[in-house]
Amino acid sequence: MPRHAPLYDSRTALLVVDVQNDFADPNGSLSVRGGDAIVPIVNAAAREAHAAGAYIAYTQDWHPHDTPHFAKDGGIWPVHCLAGTWGAWLHPDLVVLGPSIHKGSNGEDGYSGFTMRDPVTERTMPTQLEGLLRAREIERVVIGGLATDYCVKATALDAVRLGFETTVLADAIAAVELEPGDGARATEEMRAAGVTIVGGKKTARRRPVARPAVGAA
Numbered sequence: 728m729p730r731h732a733p734l735y736d737s738r739t740a741l742l743v744v745d746v747q748n749d750f751a752d753p754n755g756s757l758s759v760r761g762g763d764a765i766v767p768i769v770n771a772a773a774r775e776a777h778a779a780g781a782y783i784a785y786t787q788d789w790h791p792h793d794t795p796h797f798a799k800d801g802g803i804w805p806v807h808c809l810a811g812t813w814g815a816w817l818h819p820d821l822v823v824l825g826p827s828i829h830k831g832s833n834g835e836d837g838y839s840g841f842t843m844r845d846p847v848t849e850r851t852m853p854t855q856l857e858g859l860l861r862a863r864e865i866e867r868v869v870i871g872g873l874a875t876d877y878c879v880k881a882t883a884l885d886a887v888r889l890g891f892e893t894t895v896l897a898d899a900i901a902a903v904e905l906e907p908g909d910g911a912r913a914t915e916e917m918r919a920a921g922v923t924i925v926g927g928k929k930t931a932r933r934r935p936v937a938r939p940a941v942g943a944a
C-alpha cells in the first residue's frame with residue numbers, strides 16, 4: 728500500500744535512540760553490526776522530519792564507571808558509553824536537529840529513553856523525554872537508532888504505554904543480537920504491542936492505522 732499521508736507533522740516527534748560511537752562505530756565497545764549503516768538513513772529521516780515541522784529528540788546512553796549494567800559489576804554488558812567519553816558521543820556523521828537526553832547518568836539501569844530504573848530500589852523514574860514531548864503536545868513518535876533489541880524496543884514499548892501512536896523505521900535500526908534472531912523477535916514484540924513498523928524489505932511503507940488502547944499489554 729503506498730504511503731498517502733506524510734509521516735511527520737508538528738504533533739509528531741522523531742526519536743533518535745543512542746546513535747553513539749560505542750554502538751555505531753565498528754571500533755565501539757558494544758559495536759552493533761550495521762550500526763554505522765543506519766546513520767545516513769536516520770539523517771534523511773531527521774531532515775524530512777525537520778522540514779515537516781516535527782520535533783526531533785535524541786537519546787544517549789550515559790553510564791558512570793561503576794554500574795550493575797556492566798558485566799564487571801554483575802550485569803551483562805561490556806563497559807560502554809561512559810559519560811563524556813568518545814564512546815558516549817553521538818556518531819560524528821549524525822545530523823543533530825534537537826536536544827539530546829542522557830540516561831543512566833546516576834547508575835540507573837534500563838534501556839528506554841522514557842524511563843530509568845534505580846538498580847538499588849528498583850524504582851522506575853522518568854527521564855526528561857516525556858515532558859519535552861508533552862510540552863509540545865506531541866501525539867505521535869517515530870523511532871530510529873540503536874539497538875533494535877534493547878533501547879529501541881524499550882523506548883517504543885514505553886511510547887505505546889504512554890499513549891503515543893508509535894512507528895519504528897525498520898531501515899533505521901540495527902540489533903545487538905546477543906542471540907541470533909533477537910532483532911526479528913524484538914520487531915515482532917513491538918508490532919504485537921501496537922507499534923507500526925515501516926520500511927524494511929518486506930513491509931510497504933505506510934502510515935500507522937490503529938492506535939492501541941492505553942494500558943494494552
Ligand code: VGL
Pocket residue numbers: 745750788804838873874875876877878879903
Ligand atoms: C543499549 C545495551 C546496553 C542500547 C544500551 O542502546 O540498546 N544496549 N546499553
Ligand code: ZN
Pocket residue numbers: 788790796804807808
Ligand atoms: Zn548501556
